[in-house]
Amino acid sequence: MGHWSLILGHGQKNVKESIKKQIEKSWMYGTVNEQTIKLSELISKAVPVAEKIRYVTSGTEATMYAVRLARSVTGKKIIAKIDGGWHGYTSDLLKSVNWPFKESESSGTVNDEKIISIPYNNLEVSLKILKKHSKNLAGVIIEPVLGGGGCISATKEYLKGIQEFVHKNKLLFILDEIVTGFRFRYGCLYPTMKLDP
Secondary structure: OHHHHHHHOOOOHHHHHHHHHHHHHOOOOOOOOHHHHHHHHHHHHHOOOOOOOOOOOOHHHHHHHHHHHHHHHHOOOEEEEEOOOOOOOOOOOOOOOOOOOOOOOOOOOOOHHHEEEEOOOOHHHHHHHHHHOHHHEEEEEEOOEEOOOOOEEOOHHHHHHHHHHHHHOOOEEEEOOOOOHHHHHOOOOOOOOOOOO
16 A cells, blocks of 8 residues: 555554554455445546456556456457566566566566567557557557656657557557556646646
8 A cells, every 4th residue: 555545644644543443443355345335436436437446455466467357358468568667576567677678577487478568658669569469469558657667657649549559459458557647637746747637
């Protein structure tokens, strides 16, 4: 919860009090409960396209499920990601995270050939690479704000171009935005920053 609760500060009084109250009720629920239903309703209001919501314990787990879903739905195996994009420790996406993007990220990963990388904010080159692999491409995963790469925002043209390619080819478009999504949208991270909805 660090990336969420800590946006209010370390040891913020209201957060500490809420945690204490919740711990008295229960530490962990293994199934859907009243709190998750209420939170899901809030998220659906804030993000109308969030028609189905699945709660996970980490971003790594979320991207693992997203990649598995893309492969299952399309029947294809390759996932495209951004050079420098961080999507957790799942072996399915642990490639081209660190400069110079050509060296292996870990000796423990397998199936590197099922992950391809595309350059961030370079639509022309990205589309060329995606078209080359389109026969076995299941989806494209992108951080709309490249967090680990220095908080670089994707351009609208880039995201729109990738989205059009994905829809045209009946692939999944996965936006992995654990760190900044709600903060940018609702002005929590940078209150003076004005972004289009």
